[in-house]
Amino acid sequence: MTPLFDPQLPADALLPLLVLASSLLPGLVVFFLGEARVGTRTALNLGGAFLKLGLVGWMILGVYHGQRYELRMPLLDDLDLVLRVGALSLLFLVLSAGLWLVTTVYAVGYLEQSPHRSRFFGFFSLCVTATVGVAMAGNLLTFLLFFEMLTLTTYPLVVHRGTEAARRAGVVYLTHTVLAGALLLAGTVWLYTLTGTLAFAPRGFVSEVASEHPAALTAIFALLIGGVGVKAALVPLHGWLPQAMVAPAPVSALLHAVAVVKAGAFGVVLIVYDVFGIEQAAALGVTGPLALVAAVTIVYGSLRALFQDDLKRRLAFSTVSQVSYIVLGVAIVGPLASVGGIVHLVHQGVMKITLFFCAGNLAETLGIHKVSEMNGVGRRMPWTMGAFTLAALGMIGVPPIAGFISKWYLSLGALEAGVHWPLYVLIASSLLNAAYFLPILHAAWMREPSGPWAEAAARASAQAGDGGGRPRPETRWLLLLPPLVTAALSVLIGLFASMPVSPLEWSLLIVEREFHYP
Amino acid sequence: MTQPVFWALVGMALVVLALYALIVHAHLLRKVLALNVMSSGVFLVFIGLARRTPGEDVPMAADPVPQAMVLTGIVVAVAATGLALALIVRLRVLTGRTTLGDDTGD
C-alpha cells in the first residue's frame, strides 16, 4: 500500500481542490456548449463524475492511513477558507460523488430531447461542486460559502421546467433558503466575535467561552440550526421541499439524496459535533429541544406522506421524515445513536434516490404521477418496481436492507443513552412508513391495471425503434440502470454492513475518532 | 458688530433666504436664481470675513487667498448657471415645461 501513497507529496494539498474542480470546470465548459453537442457534454459530465469518484477513492485510502488533506486560503484577516478531508467529510464525499455519477447517467437519459440541457447540466455540476465543498469545509466560514453556493446553484434546477408551478416553487425555495442563509450568517459572525475562531474541531471549539456566554451560545445554536434546518427540512422549515417536486426527476433525486437535504443534515451533524461539541451542546441544554424537533419532524412527515396521492409528494414528505433520523441520532447524546444518525446519511441517500429514479421512470415511460394510477404497474415495469420495492422496504426498516441498520443503531443508541421515547418515535415512524409504502407495493404488484398504458406506451415503442411485438426493455436503459444499481447498493450496504469500508464501519470509525468517550 | 462680521451675517441671511426660495419655487429659472443668490451669500461670508484684523502686521488690506477662492467660485457659479440654463431651455423646447414636473420632491 505505502508505495502507492506518499503522504509527503505536495499534490496532496491540491487533492481537495481537484475534487472541486472535477465538477466545477466541466460545469463551466458545459454552459458554453451548444444544445446539440450531446456527446461532448455527456463525456464531460461523466468524465468529471468518474474523476471525482476516483479522487475520492484515493483519499479514502489516505484517510484510512491517517492522512489528512488540507488546503488553506486566507479570506478575512485571520480567517481562512479551509478545505479539509477527514473521516466525516469522506463519508459525505463518497455519498455525493457516487450518487452524482449515477444521477448524471440518469439525467442524460431522462433529459434526452428536452430543451436547455446545457444550462441544466451546467448548474447540475455546480450544484455538486457546492455539495462536495460543503463536505470538505474545514471551518464554518467555508461551510457557509458552499452552503450559499448550493442555494444559488439549485434554484435554476428547481425552476428548470419554467412553468408557473416551477416559478412558484422557485419563489418558495428561495424565500426559505435565503432567510435561512441570513440566519446562518448571523450565527456564524456572532460565534466568531465570541470565540475568535471558526475552525471545526472534534468536540467543538466553544467550550472556553461557554461559561461566560451561555445565553448567547444558545441563541447562536438556534440561529445555526435554523440556518441549516431549512435545507434539512426540519418542521416547520420544511415547506419548500414538497413544492420543489415540480422539478425534473433527476433534480428531485439530487435535492433529496445527494445535495440539498443532505447538506442540511450534514450541517446539523457538524454544528453539534464540530462546532459545539456534543457534550457542550448537551450542557447548554440544546440537544433536548433539537431531539424534540427531530421527533416531531419524523412523525409529522410520515403523517403527511400518508395522505399524498401524488407519488413524488409522498416521497418528499417521506424525505422530511427520514432525514430527521439523522438529526435525531445526533441529538440523542450517545455514540451508538450517533453511529445510527451518521450512517443514515448514506443509507437514506441511497434508498431515496432509488425511489425518485423509479418515480421518474414511471412518469417518463407511462405518464404515471399519482399513487392511484399505479395499479398493476409492476407487471408492466417489473425491474423498476422491483428496485422501488427494495428501497421502500429498506425505508420501512426491513432487514437486511440498509434502513434496518440505521434504525437498529438509533434504537440501541437511545437505550444506551437511557431514554426511551425515541424508541416509540421510531416504532411509530416505521409503522407509518409501512402504512404509506405498502399500499403502493400492493397496488403495483397485486392489482389489475385500470386500463391500457395508452399514450405513453406508444411513445416508448416509437423510441425503441418499433420493436414490432418483440420483447424490449421496459424503458430506456439509461433510465433503468441507475435505480437497479442503487437498489442493489442499498441491499449490499445492509448485508455487508460489517465489512471494512462499509458505511457502518466508517461511521463507527468517525464516532471513535470524533466522539469523546468518557 | 464689526463691519466684516456684519457682511458675513448678511451673507448668511442670503443663504437662508435663497434656500427658502429654492425649496418653495417650482419654476426652474427661480431655482437657478435662488442658487445664484445663495452662492453670492456664501461668497459674501467668505470674503467679508477676510477683512478681519489679521494677527500679524501685513501690508494688505485683506487676506488675498479668500478673494482668489471667491473669484474661482464665481466662475464656477457662472458655469453652473450657463449649464443649467442650457438644460432648462432644452427642456422647454422639448416639453414646454419649465418645472421639474409633477413630483414636488425637490
Place this chain on the structure above:
Amino acid sequence: MMLRPRTDRQAGPASSARADKGLPPAARALLVLALLAVFAGLVLAVLSLSEPAPGLAAAVDERIDESGVSHPVTAVLLNFRGYDTLLELVVLVLAVMGAWSVGRARGCAGNVPGPLLRQLPRLMAPLMVLVAGYLLWVGAHAPGGAFQAGSLLGGVGILLCLSGYPLPGWANGPALRVSAVLGVAVFAALGVVAALLPGGAPLDWPPAQAKTLILTIELAAMLSIGVVLAALFAGGRP
C-alpha cells in the same frame, strides 16, 4: 441680525403668490421655522470666530516676490493656488461641452437689432477689447487679470450676437473649439512641463520665468473665458 425679520417678511408674501401650489401653509411655516433655526446656527458660527483672524495674508506677502507678479490675488490665482484656477478653467470648458451636448444654439444671425444696438457694437466692441487687454496687463500688480478681461471679451461676443453681427464661418468650426480649450491646454501643458524639469513640481513656475509664464497663461485663459462665456450665452452648439 437687524435685517432678518424684514427680509423674511418681504420674501414670504411676495413669493407665495407664484410659488408652487403643492406646499401647504403648515409645511411652509415649518420650513420657515427650520430655516430660522439654521440661520441661528449660522449666525452663532460667524459670531464665534475670534479676532485676530487667522489667515494667509502674511504667508502670501512673504513669498510674493517669488511668484512673478506683485498683485497678491493674482499671485494666489496663478501661482500659489494655480491648480484651482486650472480646474476652474476646466469647469468652464465642461459647461460648454454640457451645453453643446443638449442642443443647438439659437444662432445670432436672426437677431434684428434696434437702432441703438446697431450702433453700439461699432463704438463699444473695440473699446472693450482694448480695456480687456489693459485689465490683463494690469493684473500683475493691481486688481484685474484674466477673468475680468475674459468677462469683457465675453461681453463683446454677447454684444455682437445681440446686434446680429454675422460671425465668419470659421469662427463656428474647429477654431471655436480650439479657442475654448486653449486656456486649459496651455495651462496644463506648462504645468506638466514644469513637473518634468529637474526638481520641479506640477505647475511649479521657476521664479525667473514666472512672470512670462503667468502672462502667457493669462492670455490664453482670457481668450478661452471670453469664448466660453459667449458660447454659454448662445446656449448650444453652433
Place this chain on the structure above:
Amino acid sequence: MPLDPSGPGLAGPAWMLAVVFLPLAGALLCFLLPRLAAPVGLVAAALTAASTLALTLAVMADGTARTQLGGWAAPLGILWRADGLSVALLAMTAAVGVTVSLYATAYFRNDEHERTFFWPLWLLLWTALNALFVSADLFNLYVTLELLGFAAASLTALGGSAAALTGAIRYLLVSVLGSLSYLLGVALIYHGCGTVDLALVAACVPDAPRPAMQVAAGAMIAGLLLKTALFPFHFWLPPAHGSAPAPVSAVLSALVVKASFYLVLRLWVDVLGGGGRWVAELLGVLGAAAVLWGSVLALRQERLKLLIAYSTVAQVGYLFIAFPLAVAGGAVAWTGALYLALAHGLAKAAMFLSAGNLLRFGGHDRIAELDSAVHRLPLTLTAFALAGVSIMGLPPSGGFIGKWLLLEAAFEQERFGLVAVILLGGVLAAAYVFKVVGHAFTPAARERRIRAVPPGMEWSALLLAAAAIVLGLTLPLISPLLQLGPASAASAVTLAAGGGA
C-alpha cells in the same frame, strides 16, 4: 492624520500627475477631434487605468505619495496626497472606468452625437474623480466636486429625452446646492483656522472656535450627504440614474456617489478626528432607513433601471451604518464600509451595463417583459446574477466581505438592531435580484423585434461582475490599503445639532 514619516518615492508623485492629467488631456483631445473621439478616448482610458495601477503599486510599496502643486508647501499651496484610501478608490474607478470605456465604444457606435459628447464628458468626469481622490485641500476639493457634478449632470442629459433632461436638471440643482453647503463650511473653516489643507485643519480644529467648526462640519457633511443620496436625500438619484444612457448610469451609481461618500469619510476620519457619538448614530439611523426603504422601493419597481437605481439608494445606506459602529470603537467597520463601497462600485456598474444590454436587445426595460431578452443574452444575465450575488452579500463576493466586517462590528457591540437591518437588506436584495433573474427560467412568451448586442458589451458587464466576486478573495491583499486611522471615541469635534442645512 499622522503624517507618514517614511520618505515618499519619486514614482508616486509622477503617477499622481498622470492619473489627473492623462484623462484631462484625453478629454480635450476628444473635444477637439470629435470624429476620433472613441479611439482617442479609449487610449486615454487605457493609459489612465495603467497609471492608476502604477500609482497603486507605488503606494503599496512606498506608502503615502505626496506632491506640492506649484512647489508651494501646505498652507500657501495645494497638496496632493494619495494614501491607501485614495488609492483603493482610484483603483476601483480605474477598473470600472476602463471597462465602461470598452462598453461605450460599442454602445455609442451608431449614435454620432452621443458618441462625440460622451467621450470628453466622461473623461472629464474621470479627471474630476481622480483629482478629488488625490486632493488634500478643502477648497480644491470643492472645485473637483463641482467639476464632478457638472460632468455627471451633462452625461445624465446625454440621452436628450425629457426624462433625461429633468433628471439632469434636478441632479445639477442638488449637486450645486450640496457644493454650496460644503463651500460655506470651507469658508468658516478657513476663517477659523487660516488654512484649507486637510492635515493643518485637522491639527487646528481642536483649538478653533467650536460653534464655527461645528456648523462648518455640519454644513460640509450635509452637503455631501445630499450628493451621496443618503436617505432622505435620495429623491434625485433614481430619476437621474434611471434615465441616463447605460454606461453613464453605471458610472454615476458606481463612482460618482462614492466620491462624495469618500469625502465624508475623509473629513470624518482625517479632519474632524471622528465626529460626535450621536451624529454618528443619526447617520446610522439614516443609513438603516435607506437600506430598508431603498430595498423595498427597488422591489416595487417595474423598470429594471429604476430597480437598480433604488438598489443604489439601499446600498449607500450600508456605508453609513458603519459610522455608529466605527465611532464606538469598531475600526473594522470602516474596512467593511469601504469594502462594500468598492464591491458596490464594481457590481452596480455591472448591473447597469447588463441593463443596458437588455434594453438594447429588447428596446425596453420593463421587468415583467424581459423574458425573451434574458433568454437570448445568457452572458448578460450571468453578469447581472453575479453582480447580484455581491449586492446580496453572498460569499465569496466583495459584498460578502464588507457585510461580514460590518456584522462583526455590530455583534461585538451587541447592536442587534443594526444586525437585523444588515441581514434584512441582504434578503430584500435577493428578492429584487431574483425578480429579474427569475425571468431566465420562464419560457419566452413572445418573440420581439430585437437588435443584436455586440459581444464587447456583454463581456464587459461580465468582467465587472466577476471582478466584484473576485474582490471577495482579495482582502488579505488589499486590506493594508483600507486601514483607516482608528476613529477614537474621544472626538475632537462634536458636530452641531442636526447638520441638515
